[in-house]
Amino acid sequence: MITIENLRKSYGRLQVLKDINVSFEAGKVVSVIGPNGSGKTTMSKCILGMALPDGGDIRINGESILGQHAYRSQIGYMPQIGKYPENMKIRQVIEMIRDIRKDVKEVDEELVGLYGLQAMYEKRMGSLSGGTKQKVSAALAFMFNPQILILDEPTAGLDPISAEILKCKILKEKKRGKLILITSHIMSEIEEIADEVMCLVDGNVKFHDTIQDIKAQANEDRLSRAIAKVMNEED
């Protein structure tokens, strides 16, 4: 569904992504892991067209997305830290995005309901806590029934119950044949929801395998140990 070829990106002198080659299939939950600053967010931003690659190509369903914008109707994005216009209310932000995406007939408001966002509709974005902003981001990402979901550390600021709601939602969308990319540091969570793990280190793909394969390879039954082992072995 997404094919990334020879993707390179640098910010000034700092090379964040060095020649990334991967492909992701529909109906899978792929977890992107790696140390801080290894290029996880940059890769998602490249897919979204927010950061423009220096070289290489990204294709979604066979078509290059560089310089395009219409393909983003297929993507739901939940940023690591949601930034919203401070003086807009939750209602206004949601209504605005819905207004812009009027072409989408089937609107999924499940998360708005489960997170009880209606009760907070009149609050200004600037006055919300980090977790509540995350809930708004999550609700917006899933709202237009996209084929691809890119979630950047989705549960980092959420309370356990809200995180659980989000995980259920992710699994539900996966069953509907969607591709879900998650960057996360929480191994137990990855083990719970992901099918594949892709590991980035210093802008290179260290490995990209299914969870079973990683465990078998390392001969461990806990993912966190297995990953630690795989990473140490290759050093």
Place this chain on the structure above:
Amino acid sequence: MNKIIKYVFYDIIRNKIVLAYTLFLLLLSIGLFNLGGSPDKAILSLLNLVLLTVPLISIVFATTHFYNSYEFMELLVAQPINRKKIFMSEFLGVACSLSGAFILGVGLPVLLFGVSITGLYLVFTGVFITFIFVAMAFLASVITRDKAKGIGIALLLWFYFALIYDGIVLFILYTFADYPLESATLALTALNPIDLGRIIVLLNLDVSALMGYTGALYKSILGSLWGIGLAFALLFLWVIVPFISSSRIFSKRDL
């Protein structure tokens, strides 16, 4: 695109600065028209004040607005919308609301107290100047990510066009006073939109008789309909060039 402009408008209208700006211009114009003397005199004083304040307020307001809308734009770039469209909507939203304030604040009193072709030129010039300085503000804002730096560049641009440039022109005229400089001054004028605007309005007032040979040359070139057309075309160019270059930079950079 209209939808995005709508939200930019909302945001600006909620901001009281544009309202205050309108009231300020309105008070200024009504005051000057009622101060006695002919409407021509009032238009002349108004011209001088407008050419000083409108660029300043346009460029500072547009720059701060651009930086404050960063989150808004980041929200939109993840949506299936062309970046150029987002940028264009921001530009039109800001420029149109400031122009609207100008038309209300200056155009309306001119219409009421001193309706004339000169008054019309004054309003046109003011609208153009607004668009030009909003475009420059956007250029300053896309060059750097740092808000303080951006506002600094914007103020510097205003300082250059409103004050320093005239000094440079005077210096050149004084140094090369022995040479025929008529066409050179004309060219120099075209390089500063504020001067260009001033001359468009001045030439339609009687005071242009006091401007000597150069004034006579200006009058012979810019006094005709063709010349006025050319002057406005130049002003238009002053909008387009900074706008296109800033839009290019914006669509090619990481957010």
